[in-house]
Amino acid sequence: MVAIDPKFDTAVRQEHAGRFGLTRSDQRFLLFALGALFAVRLLAMFWWPFTDSTEARYAEIARKMVETGDWITPQFDYGVPFWGKPPLHTWLSALGMKLFGVGAFGARVFIFAASLGVLSLLFAWMRRHRDPDQALLVTAVLASSLMFFGASAFVMTDMVMVLGTTLSMIGFYNYMEDGPSRSTWGRWFFVGIAIGLLAKGPVALVLTVIALVPWLALTGRWRELHGFPWLSGLLIAAALTLPWYSLAEIKTPGFLRYFLIGEHFQRFVVPGWQGDLYGSGHEQPKGLIWLYAGATFLPWSLFALPLLPRAASYVKEMTGSDRGWHSYLALWVVAPLILFTPAANILPAYALPGLPAAAALLVSLWAQVRGRPGWWARNAVFMAIVFVGLAFLSLTILARYQPGSITYRSERGLVTAAQSYDPDVQITYWGGRSFSAEFYTRGRVQFTERTATFDSLADNGLRDAMAIPASIASELVPLLGSRFDPAGQFGHRILFVENLDREVTR
Structure with a gap:
């Protein structure tokens, strides 16, 4: 057996991954940071109260589901159906309260599990197509981004939908790149679509289409879709989604019209939409979603700024699989921004589906353009993670011991x-x-x-x-x-x- 020089092996691995590597102390820090972020978020699940109106509203809808035993129709009030969103996130919160008791932990625990699912999918995907170092760093970047950390155990629809869109995007890419397991990954794509349809509705499908169609046009890989498991995949998606949609319309006629037309068209194109049965529209200037995206990805959006000049010149020289990889990530990032640019009623969380790709794109481009980070870059990354962790830990402690100082919107x-x-x-x-x-x-x-x-x-x-x-x-x-x-x-x-x-x- 021929002995391989460890230094040579490491150099080859780093060259293949874009000349990027972490020392063992770096790896230990990132693992410790992920553990600390997990602990802080776990404490917040217990200590943060539900605040009005978004999280408290969805938590109360789930509590009513447990109390009434009606698992088909979420209820806005006793006897008043909630047609605004499909029930997957409500099922998760209701199941948590059924198992762990009616309270904050029960309502949040399976939403938190969905966020861990997103992180796990992204880690495995980056490890498969890049290297373990990039996979670890991307996971830490996403976990410590402002919106993802905050939404990771927040009782609402978005994180569960992100689990679905992430699974679909990863499944599709793996289908295009793999050999023997192609059909399996193609079916996982449809499972992700089904999760999105049950979490937030057709918007999940639209987001994936906005990203995938331009990518196929850019790479010219349309012919590879001939073997895509359309029939079995569509049957899987239909089997997972149609039963509830059918039962919901039968049980409360009018649901489909309100949900498909009102919530998925009029809400976004009609300024100050007055047809909302459960509140009022969030009217904002059109195009604001791009600023929201930068804010939701803090502090990491700041790291992208010095990277842009060199990244722009590098993008022009990209060819082959490298071009396909980075264009896939970029289109994944901007898909929700393109969709909601003309929207009049938006929230910052609407940018959330693009954050997994934003983390992957940032780290991957940094590896290709700048190589292994220097002393300043490495310490800036570590300080950013520490800052996010300490900021949320401080807020969590205040919520527990000085609740009046920050939780005035909770009763x-x-x-x-x-x-x-x-x-x-x-x-x-x-x-x-x-x-x-x-x-x-x-x-x-x-x-x-x-x-x-x-x-x-x-x-x-x-x-x-x-x-x-x-x-x-x-x-x-x-x-x-x-x-x-x-x-x-x-x-x-x-x-x-x-x-x-x-x-x-x-």
């Missing part, structure tokens, strides 16, 4: 204070609906803007509590009478709790 503190007087206390809020109040009271809360409600409180047989905005407390407190005592201010609301030991005088 957990107020509900907890009211329930300390009586676990069965009936809380009434003056003003609009609060989903976090609904969640933390298990649906036992009412909202009013009618002073006549005050007169009925004494007759319900329960200890009552009133949550009143501080800005109008001077007007409403006299209407409560002397039987309510102030119990503290929580955010912009003051809590008043009924004193059952005091003689009522009105």
Whole structure:
């Protein structure tokens, strides 16, 4: 057996990977950083309260699913169907609460599992087509990016959809590059489409098409689709998605029209769309999604700036598989930006599907253009990861020990204070609906803007509590009478709790 010089072997591996390598201390740091980020996010899953309105709304919808046992139709309110999104993320949160109890961890744990699935897919893909060093660094970059870290255990649709789009994009690329396992990867592409359709709807399919069609045109590889498992793949996607879509329309007629036309067309092209059954449109200047994308990828979008001049000249010289690889990543990154550029109602999370490719593109281009990072670049990377971890750790600690300083949009503190007087206390809020109040009271809360409600409180047989905005407390407190005592201010609301030991005088 011929002995191979380890230095020669390392050099060959680094040359094949774009002259990029990590020392063992670098690898240990990145592994430790990933473990630390995992621990911080796990703590945040327990300590961060649900805040109004997005996460609290979806968590409450999942809680109602557990309470009512209706796993077909998510409910915006008792008996009111929620047609805004498909139920995959709701199923995951409801299943978590079914297994681990109704609370923050149960609602978030399987959303977190979806984000770990995205990281695992990306790591394995980069290891397969690049090298273990790039795979490790890309995983750390994505895990520590602003939006991905924040959304990784956030109860909403986007992370589950990203799992689907990531699986589809990786499955398609592997199909185009592999030999014997081509059909298998082609079928995984359709599984990813099905996940996206059940997580957020047809937008997941549109995102993949926007990326793949230009790439096939650019590379001229249309003929390779002749062997694509269209029939078996479409059957898999149909078997996974059509049953729920059919049952949803049968159970609540009108769902498909609202969901397909309203949520997937009018929401994005009609400024200030008034057809939203569950809120109001997020009207923004068109094209703002590009700025959102840069912000969501912080701090790593800052690392792309010094890379751009040399990367631009390198891109012109790319040929063959290298050109196909980088163009695939670039189109994957910009697909959601192209889709939402003309949209009037957008959120920063709409850029999230492109972040896995953004991390891969940044690291891959850096390896090709700059080679192994120097002392300054390496330490800048490490400092960025440490900064993100410490920033989120600080916010998590504040959420646990000083919740009033950062969680003013959550009603957990107020509900907890009211329930300390009586676990069965009936809380009434003056003003609009609060989903976090609904969640933390298990649906036992009412909202009013009618002073006549005050007169009925004494007759319900329960200890009552009133949550009143501080800005109008001077007007409403006299209407409560002397039987309510102030119990503290929580955010912009003051809590008043009924004193059952005091003689009522009105």
